[in-house]
Amino acid sequence: MSLTLDDAVGLTRTGDVWLFRGHTAADRAIQLTTNSPVNHVGMSVVIDDLPPLMWHAELGRSLPDLWSGTRQRGVQLHDLRAAVLVWAGRYGQRAWLRQLEQPATREMEEAVLRTIARLDGTPFPSTAGLASRWLRGRVPTRRPARREGDLETTYCAEVVAITYGAMGLLPKGRRPNWYDPGRFWSGDDLEMTTGFSLGGEIAVQIPL
Secondary structure, eight states: OEEEHHHHHHHOOTTOEEEEEOOSHHHHHHHHHTTOSOSEEEEEEOOTTSOOEEEEEESOOOSOOTTTSSOOSEEEEEEHHHHHHIIIIISOOEEEEEOBSSOOOHHHHHHHHHHHHHHTTOOOOOHHHHHHHHHHTTSOOSSOOOOGGGOSSOOHHHHHHHHHHHHTOSOTTOOGGGOOGGGGSGGGOOOOOTTOOBOOOEEEEOOO
16 A cells, blocks of 8 residues: 555644654664664654654654754754755655554643653664664663663664653553664554554655
8 A cells, every 4th residue: 555645744643653764874874883774763643733744763863843943954844845854955855654543632732741851852872872872772781771861862763662662552561762763654553552553654645
């Protein structure tokens, strides 16, 4: 199944995920270091009369962050359509949409806004730091998991995982760095709270 970008943007709701796969050396490095078929994931934020927004983390500062009003690297809130066009056009990425099959409640949307207020502007780690963080997420530890407020850097899948956790969509017990972009790809069978699930990938057709 596929949709035009405009149709996908018109259809998306809070909690849907957008997945991206590229072919540059940096994209391949992320895919290899996280053992993932995709290298980027973001989440839709569609609340009241606001335009559809993309909540994610990236190295670039191509677009203004709509929470802070500045251009910054790291965790960012962007106009969704503009963000997809940047990732598809400037970064040469293919894009897919996966929809949350049960609409987010008002309480979930409020949790999203609180998470944005906490995390917006958190720096993105280096590639080496990303790999180290991903590996640590898979090693059992007796130490308590860091809270999101303790994060000095964070990458895209952690942002979505922390936000999903705040929304009550993920079971407790997993550290945010256990998640990578591929966890949100259908082939990984993401474990979610009972009653919630993501639909299959919808390929998004990007206008020339």
